[in-house]
Amino acid sequence: MLKKALERLQPDYQRLSHGSVFTILCLLSFFIRLPFFFRDYIDRDESTFILVAQSWVDGHLPYTELWDLKPPLVYFFFASVIWIFGKSFIAIRMLGVLAVAGTAYFSYRIGKQFNGTKTGVWAGIGTVYLLSLFGSLQGVMSEHLSMLFMVPAIFLLIQPHRWWTVLLSGIMFGLALMTKLNLAYAVFLVGLFFIYETWRSAGWKRAGGSAFLLGAGILLVITATFLPYNLAGQGALWWDSVFMAPLAYSENKKRSLLTFLPLILVMGAFLYAAFKKGWLSSRQPGILLLIMALAGVLFSFMKVGRINGHYLIQFHPLFLVLLAVVASRALPGPRTTIKKAFMVLLILLPAESYLEYVAVTRHKADKGTFYNGEGISVPRWLKEQGLEDESTLFLEYHIGYWLTDQHPPTKSATHPSNICRPELFPFYNNPRDTAMEEIRYLMHSVKPGIVVVRRGKPIFDKTLPEENHYMQTFLDSHYRVIGSVEGADILQRK
Structure with a gap:
């Protein structure tokens, strides 16, 4: 019986289209996150985004009436949902479903480009799991929205060099920055490495053009967020809220290398073994781009001085692609026993969701409403x-x-x-x-x-x-x- 179930759950990777993979990732994201649609809040930050977004819908730019420590595009996406659907928890949580599925889809595309469809599919599935489980990740966090743009931006940079892909990547990086500013370190390292690789393969002229297009895309988005404040005579408030306040916040936090040492050691050991065994290759520029992005994300954690559970949303999609590539090359044909154990693990992992399904059903029976x-x-x-x-x-x-x-x-x-x-x-x-x-x-x-x-x-x-x-x-x-x-x-x- 388990063998038959295992065979049904194993897709025919060669016949999977991009559309069918995206549909699978959307359905998986929806199933895992659905029972949390009815919670009042899952993380206090999400509630704050809703309040500032509602203020924007009511005619007040972020920071002018209500204030919080996030770039303006976070509130724009929440405000867009509220403007269209009104005060709807379900609509806001659906934004989270789509953000997770969209990020996972581009993890799949990168993984597929590196090592085939099977690798990509499991990188995408892993992304859905780790962006939806454990702690406050069932809510809609700024990290979810930022990675919806960060991962596609990296995907575009590993495509064949065209002017529009570089410009579009810059725009995506700009959107990522204006939803989560700590990604500036990752964007800087990725951009620098990309320009270096372009110079090495195509010369200074092409590298200079790439630098211009990438920078223009980023500045286009940042400028677009500044203009409404400038027109309202609130340019200084925008500057202080978007750039200066996050710097003051990070400088005020206590830092200890011991907090980050385990993650850094594990990451270092993983990469050392992967390159030594030949599972990862420095001859693949896309691999090195992902590593540059991960280095920037880890450095941003060190600057803030701590690692909250939802911070890892920025780590998981990038790392899971590398992990899927290494697993595919290190274990090209796992035994049936390993496959069975892995499938059982996948079924058991969403335990939080199963428990929440039970809790929300009981709440409906007792109180007459799913909302709790x-x-x-x-x-x-x-x-x-x-x-x-x-x-x-x-x-x-x-x-x-x-x-x-x-x-x-x-x-x-x-x-x-x-x-x-x-x-x-x-x-x-x-x-x-x-x-x-x-x-x-x-x-x-x-x-x-x-x-x-x-x-x-x-x-x-x-x-x-x-x-x-x-x-x-x-x-x-x-x-x-x-x-x-x-x-x-x-x-x-x-």
């Missing part, structure tokens, strides 16, 4: 109590602003953690200088009528004892709990 989470249930409770119009400060579950048609009370509160990031205050003209000043302003001047917090958890990061103590003491003195919904406490000013 405090970010949905708290706004519903506020509406039932007639409190949805009372000024609210969401110190957690801030997607609630979107569902109650409210705005965060200050720019810093757009993402609750930004309240305690004073190093960012100068870049959006916040008149307060410290986190404590911002907290006092919120509680003494803004005076929100309702405050929403996580029950039994520190209000801010546990590394901020002074801010946590002050806020908790203030809430105990000036607010009373009027409701508890799942893991949330709802407090009203006395």
Whole structure:
């Protein structure tokens, strides 16, 4: 029985068209991510993107009314979905499905070009899995959107040299940068290596033309994001928010090489073995382009000072192509037993999705709706109590602003953690200088009528004892709990 199932799951690689592979990757991405469509939020960043995007739909450019630490095209894609479909979690999560499938498709195309259809297909499938599982990856993150452009940009550069492919690659790199700026290191290394290879094979004239086209494509996108701000007289705000704030953020983070040492050692050992055994070849410029991109991504992690789970979205699609190539060449004909074990592993890997399917089905049976989470249930409770119009400060579950048609009370509160990031205050003209000043302003001047917090958890990061103590003491003195919904406490000013 297992043998028959295995045979059915094994595609006829020679008959697979690009369209059929893309369809398979879309369906796989949809199946793995579907049960998470109904969560209030999967990562707090996703909620922040939605809030800033809604503000843009309402007529306010990002950073002018609400503010967060991401380039403007992140909010553009979210705003486009909201403008077309309205306040729809399903539409936003479908954006994630398409971003993952699109990235996986170009991982497949690169893998196929290196080592045939079979290698490409498994690189694509692996990309869908690792961009959709483990941690907060089921949400729509800026990394998902950035790799939707980064991987095609690299694919274009390994095609036969034509002026339009180089220009289009530059445009794709520009789109990637304006969704995730840390990719600048990878873009720089890839571009430099590409120009060097062009010079070595075709001379200075061709290399100079390639450099111009690549740079023109990148600058075209960056300029396009700047023009609306320049026309609105907000050019300085754009510069500070897009470039200066991320630099200040990365410089403020503590760095330790030990954090990255395991990943660097594993990557180094993998590449050393792969080249030594001849599974990878430096004579394939495309292989070296991928390695340059990976080096740039890893360096950006070191600059930020940590590796969150969703950061690895930028690592996986590039690495999986190399891994698929090495696996295909090192294990050209795996035994049936290995194939069976591998297929069982593939079936078991989406355990998070299976559990979520069960959870969301139970929630539908118990509550009458698939939508779940405090970010949905708290706004519903506020509406039932007639409190949805009372000024609210969401110190957690801030997607609630979107569902109650409210705005965060200050720019810093757009993402609750930004309240305690004073190093960012100068870049959006916040008149307060410290986190404590911002907290006092919120509680003494803004005076929100309702405050929403996580029950039994520190209000801010546990590394901020002074801010946590002050806020908790203030809430105990000036607010009373009027409701508890799942893991949330709802407090009203006395």
